[in-house]
Amino acid sequence: MAGVETASPRAGWGFLSPLARGQYAAIVWVQSRMFVNSFRTRRGAMEFGAHVLVFLIFALIAGGPAFGLGFGAWVAMTHGRVLGISVLLWVLFLAWQFFAALAPALGGQNPELSHLLRYPVSFGSWIVLYLVYGIAAPSTLIGIIWAMAIGIGISVARPDLFLWTFFTLALFVLFNLLLARMILAWIERWLAQRRTREIATAVFLFLALAAQAFNPVYRQNPHNRPFSNVQRKTANHFASRALEAQKTLPPGLAINSINFRAQHHPLEASEDLLWLGLYTLGAGALLTWRLRSESRGENLSEAPRRSSRARAKSQTRAWIDFSGPIAAVFEKDLRYLMRSGPMLYNLAAPLVMVFVFGGAFRGAGQFSSLRLQYALPLGLVWAFFGLARLICNNLGMEGDGIQFYFISPTPLRTVVLGKNFLHLILFLLEAALISGLVVFRFGRPSLSIAAATLAWLVFAVPANFAIGNLLSITMPYRINMSRIRRETGALGNGLTSMLTQLGFVGVGALVLVPCAIFGHIWLAVPIFLVLAAVALFTYLRVLGSVDRMVQSRQESLALEIMKTT
Amino acid sequence: MDSPAISFRDLTRCFGPFTAVDGITLDVAAGQFFGFLGPNGAGKSTTIKMLTGLLAPTSGHIELLGLDFATHPLDIKRQIGVVPEGLALFGRLTASEYLRFVGRMYGLDLKTTNSRTEELLDFMNLANEPKKLVTDFSHGMQKKLALAAAVIHGPRILFLDEPFEGVDAIAAGTLKAMLQRMTERGATIFLTSHVLEIVERLCSHVAIIHQGRLVANGSLDELRAGVAASISGPQPEEKLTLEELFLRIVGGSGTGTPEEAVQELSWLA
Numbered sequence: 114m115a116g117v118e119t120a121s122p123r124a125g126w127g128f129l130s131p132l133a134r135g136q137y138a139a140i141v142w143v144q145s146r147m148f149v150n151s152f153r154t155r156r157g158a159m160e161f162g163a164h165v166l167v168f169l170i171f172a173l174i175a176g177g178p179a180f181g182l183g184f185g186a187w188v189a190m191t192h193g194r195v196l197g198i199s200v201l202l203w204v205l206f207l208a209w210q211f212f213a214a215l216a217p218a219l220g221g222q223n224p225e226l227s228h229l230l231r232y233p234v235s236f237g238s239w240i241v242l243y244l245v246y247g248i249a250a251p252s253t254l255i256g257i258i259w260a261m262a263i264g265i266g267i268s269v270a271r272p273d274l275f276l277w278t279f280f281t282l283a284l285f286v287l288f289n290l291l292l293a294r295m296i297l298a299w300i301e302r303w304l305a306q307r308r309t310r311e312i313a314t315a316v317f318l319f320l321a322l323a324a325q326a327f328n329p330v331y332r333q334n335p336h337n338r339p340f341s342n343v344q345r346k347t348a349n350h351f352a353s354r355a356l357e358a359q360k361t362l363p364p365g366l367a368i369n370s371i372n373f374r375a376q377h378h379p380l381e382a383s384e385d386l387l388w389l390g391l392y393t394l395g396a397g398a399l400l401t402w403r404l405r406s407e408s409r410g411e412n413l414s415e416a417p418r419r420s421s422r423a424r425a426k427s428q429t430r431a432w433i434d435f436s437g438p439i440a441a442v443f444e445k446d447l448r449y450l451m452r453s454g455p456m457l458y459n460l461a462a463p464l465v466m467v468f469v470f471g472g473a474f475r476g477a478g479q480f481s482s483l484r485l486q487y488a489l490p491l492g493l494v495w496a497f498f499g500l501a502r503l504i505c506n507n508l509g510m511e512g513d514g515i516q517f518y519f520i521s522p523t524p525l526r527t528v529v530l531g532k533n534f535l536h537l538i539l540f541l542l543e544a545a546l547i548s549g550l551v552v553f554r555f556g557r558p559s560l561s562i563a564a565a566t567l568a569w570l571v572f573a574v575p576a577n578f579a580i581g582n583l584l585s586i587t588m589p590y591r592i593n594m595s596r597i598r599r600e601t602g603a604l605g606n607g608l609t610s611m612l613t614q615l616g617f618v619g620v621g622a623l624v625l626v627p628c629a630i631f632g633h634i635w636l637a638v639p640i641f642l643v644l645a646a647v648a649l650f651t652y653l654r655v656l657g658s659v660d661r662m663v664q665s666r667q668e669s670l671a672l673e674i675m676k677t678t
Numbered sequence: 679m680d681s682p683a684i685s686f687r688d689l690t691r692c693f694g695p696f697t698a699v700d701g702i703t704l705d706v707a708a709g710q711f712f713g714f715l716g717p718n719g720a721g722k723s724t725t726i727k728m729l730t731g732l733l734a735p736t737s738g739h740i741e742l743l744g745l746d747f748a749t750h751p752l753d754i755k756r757q758i759g760v761v762p763e764g765l766a767l768f769g770r771l772t773a774s775e776y777l778r779f780v781g782r783m784y785g786l787d788l789k790t791t792n793s794r795t796e797e798l799l800d801f802m803n804l805a806n807e808p809k810k811l812v813t814d815f816s817h818g819m820q821k822k823l824a825l826a827a828a829v830i831h832g833p834r835i836l837f838l839d840e841p842f843e844g845v846d847a848i849a850a851g852t853l854k855a856m857l858q859r860m861t862e863r864g865a866t867i868f869l870t871s872h873v874l875e876i877v878e879r880l881c882s883h884v885a886i887i888h889q890g891r892l893v894a895n896g897s898l899d900e901l902r903a904g905v906a907a908s909i910s911g912p913q914p915e916e917k918l919t920l921e922e923l924f925l926r927i928v929g930g931s932g933t934g935t936p937e938e939a940v941q942e943l944s945w946l947a
Contacts (some may be wrong), residue, residue: 441782516766522755
């Protein structure tokens with residue numbers, strides 16, 4: 114046919130080619146249009162408001178430590194204490210990687226780019242987009258701000274080192290970004306397969322238990338008896354070894370490079386910088402290896418590698434052997450959870466949090482015994498945080514299946530009841546594990562505290578489910594079951610549910626603290642039980658009106674849950 | 679005369695200023711294999727969604743099996759089966775898990791659900807992939823599974839939105855036989871499809887919707903008679919096929935013949 118153009122007029126496939134630049138521009142334009150269009154709905158405006166609020170919260174989280182890190186770097190550089198800056202960089206490194214690894218609970222997930230596969234996007238462009246999207250993760254932003262603070266601290270103390278410090282820390286930031294993305298991408302890959310997920314779970318549990326055992330051994334006893342001389346020598350020996358070893362690792366290399374430069378040894382400074390660059394390349398290579406598969410259309414699902422020809426009869430077995438829609442919903446959701454690595458990861462996160470933040474309670478001093486008393490109620494708060502995503506968006510896992518509930522004769526309140534039942538069992542399991550953890554680390558709480566905590570739970574659980582059911586219908590979003598992603602619309606729901614959880618904690622504190630001050634903690638029990646009666650009544654009212662609420666929002670509900678991107 | 683299995687009056691659905699379905703009135707007798715046709719965007723899927731409870735009508739009245747949808751939605755849903763546009767599958771279940779779930783949601787006991795699940799998986803040729811998740815099925819397999827789910831409770835009315843799209847020829851033959859058997863036993867089937875040969879072969883009655891309005895309704899012979907009456911010149915010697923009828927009824931609103939339209943895209947290979 115005359116005048117036919119058989120190829121795109123923009124030739125070249127590099128990540129800076131005219132085609133790639135055009136694609137970046139198109140993506141920026143689409144994102145801006147989606148942002149502008151989101152204001153057409155009240156939900157979109159709320160989501161934007163939630164973004165602003167989260168940004169302010171993270172700015173506060175980042176701001177305080179940033180000031181401390183900058184000041185610390187200035188003091189250390191002024192007094193020639195390079196080891197001090199090394200500690201600061203290790204803090205930065207560990208905090209960055211820790212928060213990134215706990216991404217599902219904190220919102221710093223990998224970007225979803227699979228929808229770009231249908232277009233001629235080169236692999237270079239794919240990686241660039243992956244990293245640019247990834248910069249928006251809270252862990253990255255906080256890390257960059259902290260690195261800048263350390264850089265400013267060093268530069269104020271030694272202005273002549275500004276350029277070298279800037280370059281070194283920029284490379285260190287790039288290393289951290291690539292490493293965090295690489296770890297998350299591989300975690301996601303491993304969690305996608307049932308077998309590797311089981312192995313990862315076993316390793317995780319083993320590490321958690323090992324960490325539990327390590328802490329008492331390290332501390333010797335709850336009274337923090339000092340080390341004996343032999344133990345102190347051993348500890349010092351290991352500390353000096355660790356100090357040497359850290360010099361060969363990225364944080365140590367970064368600060369050594371700056372230090373050598375400060376002492377006018379450019380060759381040694383460049384050598385350390387080169388090693389840091391090699392680490393960065395290594396992290397980048399591992400990330401590239403992972404992304405290469407994704408860019409070729411790898412499907413992260415549980416598809417068996419070999420097609421099984423076994424008959425269905427021998428493979429199908431009901432987990433819960435009784436009929437009825439509630440059992441059906443319970444079993445279906447349980448199967449969904451067991452097949453979703455990210456969701457299981459989300460459930461495990463509170464246990465890690467209790468362990469990590471539990472350390473803060475184990476200090477010496479006159480307040481420690483007082484604080485230890487409240488370890489149980491505070492620990493149980495995390496159980497709610499772990500399940501918040503499920504409780505407050507209980508239809509989000511359904512995907513296209515949401516339509517089935519609208520065409521089936523089962524009332525939606527029955528479906529929601531089945532889901533609440535499952536979430537209650539999960540909560541009790543999580544609460545039992547956390548209670549065990551708390552008792553193991555802090556000892557048994559007093560009877561009055563235990564009774565007050567139990568009474569608070571009797572209030573908080575139905576209240577949580579009531580609010581959760583309301584949010585699930587009014588602010589739903591689709592949960593991606595196989596990828597660790599922050600879904601569209603999740604922020605508004607997440608923030609509201611978080612504020613709700615904090616509200617329940619606040620109510621608990623308002624009741625418990627005055628009772629504790631007057632020395633009558635047991636008084637909290639009847640107060641919580643009265644509140645529990647109100648919460649239960651509210652829960653039943655909400656459950657009773659589920660069908661009516663869904664009917665009035667059916668279209669928007671289906672639209673949000675069936676959304677593909 | 680028996681009351682129609684499906685009956686709706688002045689059914690209207692608006693999306694903002696746009697009226698997708700504009701005051702349609704239709705009766706479908708029990709036991710009919712009914713084809714509901716129309717070009718893309720005519721309002722077919724919107725109509726099916728309203729008839730099955732997936733979408734609330736802006737106005738109008740729906741009765742299925744003599745029951746008012748507004749007042750007896752659950753009683754109606756127990757007796758109808760649906761294969762909607764989006765298939766409504768749960769991607770992270772296996773086929774047998776999904777069918778067992780659906781059976782229990784329709785109130786079947788576990789024993790009946792299990793036996794029907796196995797029968798349907800065998801019938802649909804899905805029993806060979808017991809461990810495969812629905813999300814990993816091909817589109818055709820998903821369609822067969824959605825159809826199995828729609829009939830597991832033995833519905834009296836079956837709504838099918840493009841049931842044969844993506845299904846291989848062998849499976850399509852089996853499905854057609856199953857559907858015909860259902861109508862012989864008194865079930866009513868309401869089907870939309872763009873494959874007009876299939877509709878012509880299966881359906882006893884057809885309605886055509888265009889730009890949200892009903893433009894034709896009746897048996898194929900009645901439609902032919904209607905078209906013939908509208909032709910002023912010499913009548914065609916052979917019986918018009920459904921495709922020819924369809925093009926004559928709704929094709930007149932286009933900007934020219936398909937060949938003329940293609941001439942516009944001169945840059946295509």
